[in-house]
Amino acid sequence: MAKRVIKTDRIKEIIKNIAADFRFTNELGDFALLFYKYENEDTIRGADIDKMIEYVTTSLSELHNDPQWRAQYLAENPEQKEAKVLENMFVIEQEYKDLLEFLQ
Numbered sequence: 001m002a003k004r005v006i007k008t009d010r011i012k013e014i015i016k017n018i019a020a021d022f023r024f025t026n027e028l029g030d031f032a033l034l035f036y037k038y039e040n041e042d043t044i045r046g047a048d049i050d051k052m053i054e055y056v057t058t059s060l061s062e063l064h065n066d067p068q069w070r071a072q073y074l075a076e077n078p079e080q081k082e083a084k085v086l087e088n089m090f091v092i093e094q095e096y097k098d099l100l101e102f103l104q
Helices: 011-023 032-040 049-067 068-076 082-103
Strands: 003-005 043-045
Touching: 011 032, 011 082, 032 049, 043 049, 049 082, 068 082
Parallel strands: none
Antiparallel strands: 003 043
């Protein structure tokens, strides 16, 4: 059984951030439960590695290939400043890339 031992605080922080994002939106789907499960664990095992890779690669693809996300988000959240949204998305993208590198 494959496993990834989480040795750095950066990876732990990324997993906790993703879980926090799911909590913010009150999600309880499979991916949300996956990140809730591992936010306090030191090892990711088996098929859960593949599920995390799927989530991260899909999310990265959506960030790059869906140019309407920003317009839709800003329309739904008019109090948000576009520059801040772009900064947040850049941070999220970096976290996803770091997590993907760790998982592979």
